[in-house]
Structures are given as structure tokens and as C-alpha cells.
Amino acid sequence: MMNNCEQCVVKNKAICSALDSDELIAINRLSRKVSIKAGQALIWEGDDSLIVANVVEGAFKLTSSLEDGREQIIGLLYPSDFVGRPFGDKNEYTVTALADSKVCVFSRADFDQFVRDHPDLEHKLLQRTLTELDRVRRSMLLLGRKTAAERVASFLLEMSERLADSSCSVVGGQLQLFALPFGRQQVADILGLTIETVSRQMTQLKKNDVIALPDHRNVQILDAGRLQDIADAGA
Amino acid sequence: MMNNCEQCVVKNKAICSALDSDELIAINRLSRKVSIKAGQALIWEGDDSLIVANVVEGAFKLTSSLEDGREQIIGLLYPSDFVGRPFGDKNEYTVTALADSKVCVFSRADFDQFVRDHPDLEHKLLQRTLTELDRVRRSMLLLGRKTAAERVASFLLEMSERLADSSCSVVGGQLQLFALPFGRQQVADILGLTIETVSRQMTQLKKNDVIALPDHRNVQILDAGRLQDIADAGA
DNA sequence: GATCCTCTTTGATCTAGATCAATGAGGATC
DNA sequence: GATCCTCATTGATCTAGATCAAAGAGGATC
Numbered sequence: 148m149m150n151n152c153e154q155c156v157v158k159n160k161a162i163c164s165a166l167d168s169d170e171l172i173a174i175n176r177l178s179r180k181v182s183i184k185a186g187q188a189l190i191w192e193g194d195d196s197l198i199v200a201n202v203v204e205g206a207f208k209l210t211s212s213l214e215d216g217r218e219q220i221i222g223l224l225y226p227s228d229f230v231g232r233p234f235g236d237k238n239e240y241t242v243t244a245l246a247d248s249k250v251c252v253f254s255r256a257d258f259d260q261f262v263r264d265h266p267d268l269e270h271k272l273l274q275r276t277l278t279e280l281d282r283v284r285r286s287m288l289l290l291g292r293k294t295a296a297e298r299v300a301s302f303l304l305e306m307s308e309r310l311a312d313s314s315c316s317v318v319g320g321q322l323q324l325f326a327l328p329f330g331r332q333q334v335a336d337i338l339g340l341t342i343e344t345v346s347r348q349m350t351q352l353k354k355n356d357v358i359a360l361p362d363h364r365n366v367q368i369l370d371a372g373r374l375q376d377i378a379d380a381g382a
Numbered sequence: 383m384m385n386n387c388e389q390c391v392v393k394n395k396a397i398c399s400a401l402d403s404d405e406l407i408a409i410n411r412l413s414r415k416v417s418i419k420a421g422q423a424l425i426w427e428g429d430d431s432l433i434v435a436n437v438v439e440g441a442f443k444l445t446s447s448l449e450d451g452r453e454q455i456i457g458l459l460y461p462s463d464f465v466g467r468p469f470g471d472k473n474e475y476t477v478t479a480l481a482d483s484k485v486c487v488f489s490r491a492d493f494d495q496f497v498r499d500h501p502d503l504e505h506k507l508l509q510r511t512l513t514e515l516d517r518v519r520r521s522m523l524l525l526g527r528k529t530a531a532e533r534v535a536s537f538l539l540e541m542s543e544r545l546a547d548s549s550c551s552v553v554g555g556q557l558q559l560f561a562l563p564f565g566r567q568q569v570a571d572i573l574g575l576t577i578e579t580v581s582r583q584m585t586q587l588k589k590n591d592v593i594a595l596p597d598h599r600n601v602q603i604l605d606a607g608r609l610q611d612i613a614d615a616g617a
Numbered sequence: 618g619a620t621c622c623t624c625t626t627t628g629a630t631c632t633a634g635a636t637c638a639a640t641g642a643g644g645a646t647c
Numbered sequence: 648g649a650t651c652c653t654c655a656t657t658g659a660t661c662t663a664g665a666t667c668a669a670a671g672a673g674g675a676t677c
Binding site for chain 4: 565566567577578580581582584585598
């Protein structure tokens with residue numbers, strides 16, 4: 148079989164890292180690698196939960212929407228992240244590729260069974276889920292109580308941290324120059340704002356020399372302390 | 383020992399239901415029952431995660447706040463719910479009793495170890511965490527994209543469902559008359575609104591005969607269909 | 618290098634919900 | 648049953664951010 152776990156690029160970071168080589172061979176038999184084009188959906192809100200997967204390459208957004216088209220991004224997924232709803236019957240959100248991506252897909256039934264038989268794997272999955280829960284709760288404070296300026300500042304700081312491991316010019320665990328993996332509309336959908344408000348807040352930060360914007364996608368943090376102050380209390 | 387798990391009121395609903403009687407005896411040795419007065423905190427945001435617990439009686443709110451006092455309720459806990467952050471070093475939120483309550487407390491280190499040795503318990507914990515994650519994500523859509531009217535309607539429906547198992551006059555899995563376990567300010571903190579806006583929305587629903595308000599704490603749903611429509615799209 | 622196209626910025630105006638300010642309505646306590 | 652409380656409602660006003668409406672600003676494609 149071609150999709151061999153042994154040579155998988157995320158085998159050390161994904162939940163599979165809990166498995167030894169015999170177990171990897173077993174789970175490999177249950178999986179198939181699938182390519183997804185940017186914009187294509189992997190899972191639909193409201194559908195039965197039939198598959199779960201590991202992100203191997205690319206990026207995904209997790210969204211939930213209202214009938215009239217209002218959309219909220221409720222999560223982002225990067226390589227080694229786990230996607231889908233094990234041990235449950237419905238998917239409560241849509242998962243869409245933000246860039247051309249590759250995932251390692253399992254049927255949910257197979258996966259559920261395999262997890263029950265491998266407590267170490269289940270433990271990894273629990274840890275991931277707990278971490279994700281913490282992250283999601285943090286964004287509830289942002290969505291419920293923060294102003295537009297605070298939201299944008301918090302977002303830029305989180306992105307600089309989250310993208311940090313994949314690059315170079317790092318100061319204190321934060322990346323000082325980074326490329327946003329999405330456009331303004333999607334930033335707006337993450338922050339519960341409109342595209343215009345996001346744009347205005349960014350230019351404001353630029354005017355105050357807190358950040359620089361070499362182009363639409365790239366952001367450079369000039370004054371991380373100031374940005375942190377704005378994120379926490381709008382100062 | 384007095385706090386015997388065998389006679390615990392939540393033993394069939396809490397994660398402990400995964401354990402047989404020998405295991406219950408073992409976990410009993412690790413636990414102590416603690417009473418908490420309404421308003422008292424059990425866990426503080428930012429503190430090291432030293433304890434975890436099961437709610438036995440009462441209710442708790444889970445909050446996160448900004449320096450200037452703005453507060454967001456990011457979760458609610460009822461009897462049989464699990465509290466705390468296992469397998470992690472910090473608590474990211476404060477847990478406060480909303481009513482006089484009882485919890486069954488474990489040291490986090492003991493609990494972590496016990497869970498690792500009992501995969502069925504870990505599985506229950508994972509299921510709970512996944513369900514909670516779904517719930518929290520649903521509220522991200524509410525906080526990020528719903529109007530005040532939609533938020534209040536969604537809230538009333540969720541409360542009627544969540545309180546349903548503990549009472550009588552049920553229609554289609556929903557409780558038609560129920561007592562809110564908290565005041566208007568806390569409803570506002572759940573919905574990311576102000577107390578005045580919540581109050582206005584409630585009187586509006588009353589005027590339109592969608593709900594009745596016998597008194598400040600009690601709510602009666604008169605037209606569940608209408609309420610559902612309002613919750614989903616503001617109709 | 619002109620013509621699209623899509624995405625972003627900027628400006629003007631509007632409005633949902635916040636804020637400010639009384640007023641009402643139980644429920645303890647004396 | 649008067650005096651405090653605390654909490655909820657109602658009203659008047661204000662404002663952050665939405666909405667509406669142009670104008671830039673790259674990149675593709677020809």
C-alpha cells in the first residue's frame with residue numbers, strides 16, 4: 148500500500164504518535180489518503196458523522212451558519228490536527244479546505260473501534276480535545292465581550308504564536324513577520340465582525356506603528372507589547 | 383468512610399458510571415466531598431490545575447474575564463458534570479457556585495493517574511469533552527453572529543431542553559414551564575449582552591405571546607415553534 | 618499593457634444594542 | 648407595615664460597528 152504511515156509527515160505530531168509500528172500497520176489498513184482542493188468541503192454541517200481524519204497537509208476551516216447566510220468560523224485546522232466527530236452521530240459543523248490539502252481519512256465506525264482498543268490513542272485524542280476546548284472557550288470571551296480593536300489585536304497575536312513553529316524570525320515564542328493563511332473576509336468570520344471593520348482596525352494599527360502591512364497577506368508585528376495591551380483591555 | 387460512592391446520587395450519570403464496584407472503592411479513597419456556598423469559587427482562572435471534581439449537587443458557572451471587569455460565562459455545570467482541567471497545568475477559567483453545591487473532589491495528579499489506568503473512565507471523559515466541545519462551538523455562532531432577539535430565544539430553548547430531564551410538563555423533549563437557575567445579569571453574561579437588552583427582549587417575547595413570565599425566575603414557553611423560528615433566523 | 622476579476626480600503630450614513638438614568642417590585646429585617 | 652436591599656423593567660440618548668456605496672490595487676489572462 149502506498150499511503151504508508153511509516154513515512155507520513157505528521158506521524159510524530161498527530162494522534163498516531165501514540166502507536167507502535169505494529170499498530171501503525173493496523174491503522175494504515177483502515178485509512179486512505181485523500182486530496183481536497185481549496186474551497187471543497189470534507190464534512191457538512193448536519194450530516195451523519197461517517198468519517199474522521201487527520202490533516203496531513205494544508206489548512207481547513209470549521210464553520211457553522213445561519214439560514215440567511217451569516218457564517219461563523221468556529222475553528223481552524225492545520226497539519227497533524229484531528230477532524231471529525233468520533234463517538235457521536237452528527238457533525239455539528241462544516242469543514243472546508245482553505246488551501247489545497249491532504250487528509251488521512253478513516254470510516255468513523257472503524258476508527259471508533261480502533262480507538263477503544265488502543266487506550267494510548269484515546270488518551271492523545273482526549274488531550275487534543277481538552278486543548279481545543281480551552282482554545283474555543285478563550286474565543287467565547289473574545290466574541291462575547293471584546294471590542295473590534297481588542298479582537299483584531301488578539302487575533303494577530305494568536306496567529307503569530309500558532310504559526311511560530313513553522314518559521315524563523317521569532318521573538319519570545321512569537322513570530323514577528325508572518326503570512327496570514329486567509330483573506331479579510333475570513334478574518335471577519337473568525338472574529339464575528341464585518342470585513343470593513345477588520346480592514347479599518349488593521350489600518351488603525353498600522354497608523355499607530357503597532358504593525359506593518361507589507362501587503363494584504365503579510366503582517367509584521369512592530370510593537371508586540373502594545374499589541375498585547377490592546378488585546379487585553381483595549382488600551 | 384462516609385462519602386461512599388455506592389450511595390452517590392450521581393453515580394449512574396457521572397463519569398464514574400464506567401467503573402465496577404472494586405474500582406469505585408479505589409476511586410472513593412482518592413476523593414473527598416466538599417460543600418460550596420453560592421457565590422464561592424472552586425477554581426480560579428490562571429491558577430495551576432491542582433484539583434478536578436464531579437458536581438454532585440447544585441450548579442456552577444464557568445467564567446473568563448477581562449481586566450476591566452467585563453465577564454463572559456463560557457459554561458454551566460450541573461449535577462454529574464465534570465469540572466477542571468485534567469492533563470494540563472493551568473485552569474483557563476474561574477468556576478463559581480451559582481447555588482449552594484456539593485462536589486466530589488480529586489487531586490489532579492491522583493485523578494490523572496487513575497484515569498490512565500482505567501480506559502473506560504477515560505472514554506467517558508472523552509465523550510463528555512466532545513459533547514461539551516460541540517456545545518461550546520454552537521455558542522460561538524450565537525456570540526459571533528446572532529442578534530439579541532435570536533440569542534435570547536436560543537437561550538430559552540436550550541434551557542428548556544437542558545432542564546427537561548429533571549421535571550414534568552414536557553412536550554417533545556422540551557420543558558414548557560421552568561425556573562431559570564440564575565438572574566438577568568447572568569443571562570446577559572451568558573449571551574454577551576447587557577442586562578437591559580435581555581430584559582427588553584424578554585418583555586418583547588411576552589408582548590407577542592411567545593412566552594409568559596409568571597415571575598422573574600420562571601419562564602413558560604407558549605409557542606415553541608415561534609420561539610424556534612426566532613432563534614434560528616430572527617423571523 | 619489593456620481588460621477583467623477579485624479582494625481591500627476608505628468614506629458616509631444608519632442602527633442595534635450599549636450606556637445613562639429613573640422607576641418599579643419583591644423580600645428580608647426590624 | 649415601614650425601611651432597606653437587591654434585582655428587573657422602562658425610557659432617553661449615545662456610539663461602535665454594520666450597512667451601503669465608491670474607489671484603489673494587485674494578479675491573471677488575452
